[in-house]
Amino acid sequence: MTTKEYAGLQSVIWAGDKLDLLDQRLLPEEIVYLPLTTAEEVWEAIRHLKVRGAPAIGIAAAYGVVLGSRQVQEGTNGWLAEVRKQAEYLATSRPTAVNLFWALDRMKAKAAAIVEAGLSLEEAKQALLDEAVTIQSEDEETNRQIGEHALSLFEDGMGVLTHCNAGGLATAKYGTALAPFYLAQERGITLKVFADETRPVLQGARLTAFELHQAGVDVTLICDNMAGMVMSKGWVNAVIVGTDRVAANGDVANKIGTYSVAVLAKAHGIPFYVACPLSTIDLNTPTGAEIPIEERNPEEVTEGFGKRTAPQGVKVYNPAFDITPAEYVTAIITEKGIVKAPFNINLKKLFEEQ
Ligand code: MRU
Secondary structure, three states: OOOOOOOOOOOEEEOOOOEEEEOOOOOOOOOOEEEEOOHHHHHHHHHOOOOOOHHHHHHHHHHHHHHHHOOOOOOHHHHHHHHHHHHHHHOOOOOOOHHHHHHHHHHHHHHHHHHHOOOOHHHHHHHHHHHHHHHHHHHHHHHHHHHHHHHOOOOOOOEEEEOOOOEHHHOOOOEOOOHHHHHHHHOOOOOEEEEEOOOOOOHHHHHHHHHHHHHOOOEEEEOHHHHHHHHHOOOOOEEEEOOOEEEOOOOEEEEOOHHHHHHHHHHOOOOEEEEOOHHHEEOOOOOHHHOOOOEOOOHHHHOHHHOOOOOOOOOOOOEOEEEEOHHHOOEEEEOOEEEOOOHHHHHHHHHHOO
16 A cells, blocks of 8 residues: 555645635646735635635635634624624625535634623634634545545546546645545555646646646646547546535536536446535525526636737626536535435435434
């Protein structure tokens, strides 16, 4: 057994009195940590993709609540009101990833319980910070478990295609969809990864190819429009992606282009797996049609990375995510196990078992 332990970059680091955030917009060329001290800076970092990926957004927002409420000097009731206000504010940063709202709800509930317990203001602030730290450390453990379950579906030598970045950079550690690749690496199992570059913001090229290559995982970068070709050649035995939100019926919201990959996978008889923590499954959203889809600036399409590639004034449609209907999903891989259709029943069961 080889022991090549995961040593990827950490995207969110609590540094005593500030949040050090890896600016993912600058990767892979520059590794820069931004020192954030206010909720406004965290909001801006989430909105502008300095931190991105559903779990990492939730973790950053949890620390954002801590930063935004720490100025309160008197009275835990006033502090609780400020926690709630900051959480509502941070919730407006991006609409699709449910982990953001999940983490903020958890922070609000914790703050209410702290006040209920009668802690002093200083103790309350520390306890809320502890909750953010817990959200982050739980995510690491969760992802390892997701990785174990996902790896049980793969065999040595398989080709696996992924879209966007659901790796260590998008989470506390390991990632969701990329976790099995790191566990395989630790165990001397070879998986050949195809990473879609993921237009228009290139999370696949800039982040997935970067972190897998840095870890020594066998990764081949392809343009999004090459996925069908590599599948037709028989090089892809499975697809695995992350997600920003799974609806109660198993419809999956993920980075734009995921739906096309799922359709291609089905056409080639290739299993299509979705890896995510329970915190990404939203039983309150019945189907994918109710998941809010973020639309981003047209400039991401017309002049991404500073080079104009489309005529001035042309109409642009730039949704950041799409919905893959449940019928294309072979299985959803969570920390509690692998869920198959019928998703409306089996996802509910998963939560009832908790
Ligand atoms: O716009 P992004 O980069 O935040 O989109 C990220 C994705 O679509 C990921 O696949 C998803 O958040 C899962 S991350 C474990």
